[in-house]
Amino acid sequence: MKEQLRAKKVKEVLSNPRNQKEEVQALQDTIYVIGGKWKLPIINSLCNGNKRFRDIQRSIPGITTRMLSRELKEMEANQLLKRTVDPDSPVMVEYTVTSYCKSFGDIILEMIKWGKQHRKKIREVSKAANNNG
Amino acid sequence: MKEQLRAKKVKEVLSNPRNQKEEVQALQDTIYVIGGKWKLPIINSLCNGNKRFRDIQRSIPGITTRMLSRELKEMEANQLLKRTVDPDSPVMVEYTVTSYCKSFGDIILEMIKWGKQHRKKIREVSKAANNNG
DNA sequence: GTAACCAGTATAACGCAGTATACCAATATG
């Protein structure tokens, strides 16, 4: 007689082990920090050597000054980058990634790799679908 | 006389090397696939052994049935998981991650680690701010 | 027969990420 039904209550107790919530929260924290449309592209741009506001903006097609400004502030607050001002007469502002930020350079590289593969894979799948249909 | 100004136009040309756009796009693809509030938590839940809709829902505090349903569909379309139906009389639906999805299990683990560290770090910073203020 | 579970769907509304556009003060170019 369906012992799934007896197992049900066991599962109900076990389905949320103590550390699971903490992991989910950590995951969502990370997503929150680097999520959204622009943060990773910004980090990537900085890592590619862009330091000036307009240079960063030019290197990221489609981003508006408003978004770039907002994201840079937020990322500074999150210790992901540093803003330094050189007050010599054409005032210069430079943004640089912190070592803390570099700590997930690997994640970014992995994500770039993954994204390229994914694009290939999806293309193959839709090709196959066309051939079968 | 500020040769920064002469360097300006050079930068304007060099500021967007060919591969930069492609990398940004790959990055944004990846963010698109695993981004949003719920997708990574869902993957994490599946990887922790949850297979049934309600189990997954219970394991992710705050997610609604609507969101879970939508995300699962989208992720199935992106080949990240498989949905199998056992039509025996209490119909059973099982979700399992694909090997493709596992291909960024490492990224997820890294992100969990990073999120935990970040929480610590931000806590330390705000402590320090309180002491200095 | 009613209460609870499963796997979702339907409908409506909210809030904020992101967009569009204009503007500012300072400096440089011709």
Place this chain on the structure above:
DNA sequence: CATATTGGTATACTGCGTTATACTGGTTAC
């Protein structure tokens, strides 16, 4: 002088990711 650049801010708007709440249709439990 007009025009362009740099590093942004202000205001207004829109879309969509997310939430809230209710509901369905089938199965099992008491």
